[in-house]
Amino acid sequence: MFLLNGQSADSIDLLDRGLHYGDGLFETIAVINEQPLCLDKHLQRLLSGCERLKFDFDDIEILQSEINSICKDTDRAVLKIIVTSGTGGRGYKRNCSDLKPTRLLATYPWPQYPDNYLSQGIQVHLCSSRLGHNPGLAGIKHLNRLEQVLARNEWDDTNTMEGLMLDIDDNIIEGTMSNLFIILPDKKLVTPDVSLCGIAGIVRQYIIDNCAELAYTSDVKKISLEDVYAASEMFFCNSVAGIMPVRQLSNHKFPAQLAANKIRQFLISRAVIAPS
């Protein structure tokens, strides 16, 4: 189902700047029993992205009412929110005096994940496509996603659930559709810095902010592939799949998925991610 500026629709104006330039932002949210999980945090990130991209957008009340409407009667679904700078003009300049951001809401069926991905952990592809550096765009969930598209299309095997992406300087950054943590001795969780590239995920930030409750400490820093191979555990996280413990990255096998499962239960209990 789609709501375009509040109206049911199946198509969008050919002049929308989201299509021409990727001049927009998005959020992907798990909806369980009509409730979008962590909605406040997603809307806060959306607004912060609007500020970074200099969109004149603050219609949060309207958006909230459209979200309620599209989530009604959903048992378990994925909600995608797109906000673009609006419709009009040729050229990079947003020069229509009446340029008004476009709101697009869509619900999708819950995705089918590989069997036993939670109990046995996932298999991960090491992507050759790299993330470029741009501090001006890093962190936010904008519509310029060609790097992820190219990376995700490197493999077809349905048993491989995620791909690990490095940046152009060989730093580990994230999955194609998720953030990641590695686990070091003394219950230390480490996640890559996303100030040059990558997305600052909602689940990632929740784990950073709340892991002390599980007696973990967290650190945000540069991580190399060697660090990953030296870690006892690794997991990916996003708002829909929740926690994805890693069984195998390329030929490297991780011995355990204990921390991932513990953190997963904690996040479910806080309604940050969906129960299976």
Next chain:
Amino acid sequence: MFLLNGQSADSIDLLDRGLHYGDGLFETIAVINEQPLCLDKHLQRLLSGCERLKFDFDDIEILQSEINSICKDTDRAVLKIIVTSGTGGRGYKRNCSDLKPTRLLATYPWPQYPDNYLSQGIQVHLCSSRLGHNPGLAGIKHLNRLEQVLARNEWDDTNTMEGLMLDIDDNIIEGTMSNLFIILPDKKLVTPDVSLCGIAGIVRQYIIDNCAELAYTSDVKKISLEDVYAASEMFFCNSVAGIMPVRQLSNHKFPAQLAANKIRQFLISRAVIAPS
């Protein structure tokens, strides 16, 4: 006027991957008396971009016939061609078995440029927005254009026709909508390397390949802001505005626009750019 997969249209499927991910390419072409200038070179770049992005697209004959149709009866117009990976699915994986690239053709009125930009040269803004590095995407004209949008929206002054963009390592790369050349002693034209970021423009390449006919030599290399300030001349070029001689960059004034005007006349005589 718009042609979407050969049909007149004013809207596009909400699931098009161009909108969701910028998963597409474009070309911007000057049309003079029904003739798109340098069409072969534009189509060649489009196909080469499709190969880089791994699109299954080779409908050049269909595209050519649609171009003829949309350019009919145009005296002077801008033709924009967009090709996206197609419609369907949520997620970065292009996983519809029947995913078929979308063709969108649009004609726009010829833009209004500042008075006397040819005779007096243009004023240029030094952009603070930077170009990130990504060799995997550099050179091609893809739909991920947020960097250019942010840069172009740094200024409102209608007398400033172009902005100069640097990369994250302080190298000069291009304008927000054009390539650039500086002129050094001994009739040497230098244009920045675009292997880490930037677009490999059609007019830029034509100048590199043919400047010897005007007794210029050309060089493609890294250029710093100091190199630009030390140059006797500077000009921007693209397929619609043609050659834009630079009068002033921030507070720095260039003494002459002689080479730019000479090259401009040469390109007009070869039907590479439009006469004024």
